[in-house]
Amino acid sequence: MFLTLVTFLPIFGALFLAFLPKENEGAIKQTALAFAAADFLLSLLLWTNFDNSSHRMQFEYNISWIESWGINYHIGIDGISLLLYVMTTFLTMICIIASWDVKKHIREYMMAMLALSTGMLGVFISLDLFMFYVFWEFQLVPMYIIVGVWGGPRRIYAAVKFFIYTAVGSLLMLVAIIWIYFHIKETTGVATADILFITEHINAPLDIQKWLWMAFFLAFAIKVPMFPFHTWLPDAHVEAPTAGSVILAGVLLKMGTYGFLRFNLPFFPQTSYDFMPFIAWLSIIGIVYGALVSMVQEDLKKLVAYSSVSHLGFVMLGIFALNEYGIQGALIQNINHGISTGALFLLVGVIYDRRHTRLIKEFGGLSKQMPVYAVCFMIVALSSIGLPGMNGFVGEFLVLMGIFQVNGIWAACATSGVILAACYILWMFQRVMFLELKNPENMKLKDLNMRELITIVPLLVLIFWIGLYPKPFMSTFDASVSHLISKVSPDNFRPTKDHQGGGGHHASLISKTELAKLSQKLQKTSHN
Amino acid sequence: MLLKLTCLVPLFPLLGSIINGFFGLRIGKNAVGIIAAGSMGLSFLTSILVYVGYLMLPEGQHAYEQVVWSWFGAGDFHVDFGFQVDPLTLVMMFVVTGVGFIIHVYAIGYMHEEYSFYRFFAYFNLFASAMLLLVMGNNFLLMFIGWEGVGCCSYFLIGYYFEKKSACDAGTKAFIVNRVGDFAFLLAVMYIFNIFGSIDFSTVMHAAPEKLIYAGEAVTIITLLLFVGATGKSAQIPLYTWLPDAMEGPTPVSALIHAATMVTAGVYMVVRCNVLFNLAPMTMMVVAGIGAATAIMAATIGMTQFDIKRVLAYSTVSQIGYMFLACGVGAYTAAIFHLVTHAFFKACLFLGSGSVIHGIHGEQDMRKMGGLKNYMPVTYWTFLVSTLAIAGIPPLSGFFSKDEVLYHALMDGNIIFWGMGISAALLTAFYMFRLVFMTFHGESRVDPHVHPHESPKVMTMPLVILAGLATVGGMLGIPLFHGWHILHNWLEPVLHFDLAHALEHSEHMLHEMGRHAPSWSHLLDPAEHNIWFEIFLMAFSACVAVTGIFAAYIFYVKRPDLPGKYTKGQWGFELVKNKYGVDELYDAAFVQPTVEGSKLLWKECDAKAIDGTVVGTAKSIGWLSKHARAFQSGFVRNYALFIAVGFISLLLIMI
Amino acid sequence: MELLIFYPIAGLCVALALGVILNTSPVGSAMCLIGMMLGLAGIFVLQQAHFIAVLQVIIYAGAIMVLFMFVIMLLNLKQAASADWVSRDKNLYITILTSALAIGILYKIVDVTFMADLDSPAELPDTFGTVATVGESLFTDFVLPFEVASLLLLAAMIGAVVLAKPKLD
């Protein structure tokens, strides 16, 4: 019940705001912030009461919703969703502070923000497929409104593209959900869409599994977004208001990766294993491609948006390493990306607010005019390129190590993204922050004010915290990941050692396997 | 227990950096300087305490590990935030904190006019802290924190004058080139984990002989990757191009980062992983070859440059080449020995050049110097001492260390390496004295408006100390009395390697795999140590050094017109002067294609192909709808027509 | 003999029907339509459906056509300014399509009709088609539809009044 409260508190806040007079902007903002902050604190309470050692769903609550179809209001939280959940409430709070200066329709803006928050939280806690789908679609609406109403000049185009693109994927997922529902009904005799139940009992035939997997894949891959489904992202990011971009990068994209972990992997472990090379290559292409394209962007937000494609490539790669290093790395990288990219968007938003442009060539030499800003930007940028000691490194390294266990070549290709990340971030940083302060308009820029500092500093603290001591974060999903791995580990599906002829999925470089292979050959010859 | 203080060593500079970074503007320049240098001094003193603590370790224990906290992990992977104190670490700690302290003091004087004094020292302290992490970390990843941390600080310090485009470019270049090396390093670490299931130095080094096959594929790849990482950080072929550009930073930066400490991190890393390298003879060949080639190539470029700091930069590249040459032939002691002496004399040279630049108000072109020895005597004499040291004149430190490298190159390597080394030594003596003669001797070519002056005490004192160290540093490893080689005995626990044991294991493993082990017995023959031969070599190389100096004397003091005459119109000279066009080559081969390709990728692939497909789908649906809309014309007659068409088609089909 | 009467009347009816749709003036169309209906009444007589023939003349040719004429007069419709027949490009293809369809269906109907293997016609009693026979079945078997039809007419009447009257306010 507590979880329900935390989840729905923001939308109650939104309803409450609707009754406030439109003119009283101060009260509106303060109320919105109060709700968001309360929600964040409550979610922290959730975290402190969370039992790290268990992989089971916690704070579970299950009552019937639509009885005749066996659809339940079933919620719960486990290690995989906990951090995302807390990050959602956290970023919502930050975003509300960051949008303090919104001029147009402030009340509606705050309402949309709070409603969005509930939508996103719902996605992470739903344990019923239909409920999940409802939340999944529901959060599109406030986001669509936020981009479409408070966005930049091409906001309508971006909003529509965002909405339709993601909805197309979700519809296929709906088909898959319905198929699964009837399949479960047929095989077990229980009409239910309960995710936990399905995870236990689903046993779809392999050829159909492939299609179901693809349907889920499309919905999540668009959301993540994986190459080549990423083109909605730059448009949406560029046009969205600052807070919208932060939420988009920080949480919405994570829903895609969360989906992979919650559905694709546990429902279809065999197919996930079969598709591993496919995903790995898509992710690697995404990593390199996102970085390369990011490098030549002229618009700051677009640059950051493309860098998201690259970063999310790492997350996907980690998930489909299908081992503990990879998935843990992917989960922490999820959080890292939310923090770093969120902070980058906030910082870009700061100069956009002041100068109303995001073109890199308009800037230069800002670090002279705005030293505090420059330092913050620098830290965030370095975290984004994965400097060890900051958060990005922990995730990236684990992901790469996970994938290295699977295939050394993949790891090498993906690691090249680390070089390219340095290229695009540093080049951008140089052009924006360094060089001479030439543009007269930039000479009047003010440094960060108190409110902006309040939004950035917590993120900076987290950057170092996760970078230096990620234990409190990583221990939350330790048990859940181990449990997941026990089900999806490739060892369950790899042909037994006797048939291991080519060993195509395994790094040919690894001496352990080499050893094993040779010893088998030896045995065979001795038998003959 | 004194060893518990270990974690304080990197902490002091970090604190200094934080204080200076946050409050530097408010507390004033003097306080900033005191905090910065003081934190380094404290760090140095703590290092001494740690050293004492280390000496008090019980017999047989050669390393102390201190785990501060558990950093991160997943599954069976686990990495600690822990420090390790062993002889190698201690040597490096002393170099970093000691030389670092001296350079910090110097920088107080050198940077005094700067507005962002505090920023400089914040970065500088941070660098020292990162460097200490690098040398003190007890596992590869902690080393990597330091490894990247120093790269990052170097980036900021090179780009310290961020309003200058060349400085920014140089910083970015340094970072990115370093990243290429880091990429390889990371892969190596992952590979190591894959094999050993751990990335702690002690575990890996201990298990290496049992888990890796001598000259096997795995160890060769690991060491090659590690070495690529080292080439990035230590500016070796093919990743050396960033170092000369890095001279855009303030001179103390060049002295500390780009001469004494950071660039030698690669050497440190190779020595740290000596067990792995010992198992990979092929990599060793590569290391030695690259080292020798870099030594000679950088020396040739150094002869043609006129920017005083660039000459020193190339000289640094060249000297690090020596260190890698030493590593490559298995003479790790020699490498570390040269690393230490190089830290002394090269720091002194850089600081001296800084003093010169400071004295003539920022001029760096040697063609606009000359005759400065009368104006700045202290600088001159210290500079001369260090130059003699680097040129290899006995009994200064450089002579001993370089000679040890060359001796091992000949004995454990082959005559080609030795030949390359000795030619590089000749060139070194030549270009270093060219530098001295052009700067301090002859006619003054200084701009008449500039009045050269000696630098303040705070700058000259460090010079004197470093010159002193450069003079006596050779005592660490006088090779003549073999049992008395201090450094060698000291490093013995780290460098101890039982080849026979490793080979035995390899044979065993190969046998298990059903392969036949090649004959390795010749590897176990002990190398003969001929003291007279060594003395002969020493004498020979001293003669070579003197020859180089004499040639420089002829060219730049006696007949200053000669160089111009000989070099004019020579395409070879132009090529060398343009650094063999490597920068341009890299630019054309890597940078431009990447940038242009990315633009193409963005404009053509992303915007047109991928987004075009998406938008195209939407548009074609729109187009269809637009035309389908014509059916809903609103004219009743049209609707009637469709009813009729439908009706008739039904009729036609059904009847 | 019957055939001799049938063919001229049928031909006339077809010609007049064509006249209805080809005439440019509504009045002309209406006149053609009256002619066609009278011709059809003749056809009905030929089929011995005397009652219906009479009704045809009274209701169609009389009442309905008069109504048409009234409306035409009321609206003061002159010859259309531009012939609406094929005035616009778009109409051309509609016309072609329609005609093609029309020919298609015509062909099909005629084809089917002539292909059908029909029995010889039933013997007709004298009472066929008289008012008495029709009236009898109308008020016995079909009394409910008959009443419904009257209701329909009533509704139509009211509807026509409501629709056609000018707004009250």
Add this chain to the structure above:
Amino acid sequence: MFEGTVPLAHYLTLSAVLFVIGIVGVLVRRNVIVVFMSIEIMLNAVNISLIAFDHYLNLSNGQIFSFMVMCVAAAEVSVGLAIIIALHRNKPTVNLDEFNLLKW
């Protein structure tokens, strides 16, 4: 040659021809009155068929039916013409293409 009664097929053919003429009229004419008249033609064509079958099978149902058709025709015409008048009052034209509000 002109002996005997008219075969059923001839009546039906006449009916079909008239019906098709009616359809064409409805579809191609734009004058709303003429369209109405074309509808009348179609109704009449149907009547022919009904009577012809009656005649052929000796029934009275067809006649009843054509009687009903006439009723409907009368009702339709009265209401339809009323609508036309109402429309004409709103928009002084009888051109059907002008009445395209259905498009929205």
